[in-house]
Amino acid sequence: MKKIVLVFSGGLDSTTLLYWLKDKGYEIKTLSFDYGQKHSKELEMAKKTCKKLRVENKIIDLHNLKDILKSALTSEGQEIPEGDYQDEVMKQTVVPNRNMIMLSIAMGYAISLGFNRVAYAAHSGDHTIYPDCRPIFVEKIRELAEVIDYEPVEVLTPFLEITKADIVKIGTELGVDYGLTWSCYVGDEKACGKCGTCIERLEAFKENGLIDPIEYN
């Protein structure tokens, strides 16, 4: 059986990827990361989905990284910007080098387990804003992953070239429970419906003629 470690935020994209990997027959262990994000509700959702699918989930405590990594996602004094996901202002929500940090830990775990395979849910909608979701980043981290240990580690990114609407379509076919996913960056009890990630999410459901099952303010 193919074995893999999934970087799993509990958001829409990585939850769909979890179902996708299960459907492909992978044995999966998931890693979630507490990096001091305001929307730590995604970690509760990650736990619930993993419990439902009987998949191991470990939360890695990196919350003290918020002292050294500047981002609106983690800074108490800085508000999450509203507006379109593609807007320049969304760059405030970049956590510098977040994906390389999470992937490097996932790779270390995969090596320790003898899995030698990791996955993460970068998709085409992220390319403009997040440097560490671009195809060139994926290409270079793949090349690095081949030489980080005595044996190469493989990096799977099956959603790299598709949109969030495509992901919702795939997930709906796979029976993903989107009520157990979280996207909003603000971190209130209900989703704000106004931040870039809420807008992108709502549009993805709308394009598929579907209603997002989570509650909005």
Added chain:
Amino acid sequence: MKKIVLVFSGGLDSTTLLYWLKDKGYEIKTLSFDYGQKHSKELEMAKKTCKKLRVENKIIDLHNLKDILKSALTSEGQEIPEGDYQDEVMKQTVVPNRNMIMLSIAMGYAISLGFNRVAYAAHSGDHTIYPDCRPIFVEKIRELAEVIDYEPVEVLTPFLEITKADIVKIGTELGVDYGLTWSCYVGDEKACGKCGTCIERLEAFKENGLIDPIEYN
């Protein structure tokens, strides 16, 4: 002034690199990592050297990674192997993907600071045992560092092709206080003198006709 973040263990190699960077005129911030290593005494030494040189030192708490990364350096039940540094048995002391994890955090910090430059002290004696100290690893992480953010990040490894004896020679000329460095993996009050890293260290001083100033059991 050129600015840089140094991955700083408090060991002989990275302490020499700190002096080397200071000598070259860099403004330096250092990051040390608590990853549950038995020889956490190196972190005390890191603090002392930084205080002496008036350089900022932050310790990043990653001690819970020892639950997912298998290594004799962190496992309570597993003894540090004795013998030559080049021996196959030293592979037990590899912490899977440690350097990529530490460098990824250092790069995130460098981006947050607007420094866009990191350094670590890989040297030629590490190549056989540690995959993440080999020139091919450095080449690939350099290429990745060029695309992790909107601006490229530079990775400096000035000791990559020289030996530990060469490093001691350089450090002695720069006035490094080697009494404030720690190498032994065992983690006792005094260095064991028998583990691979102690043997490599003792030989490096001997080759330079010098006496290692730290105490051995």
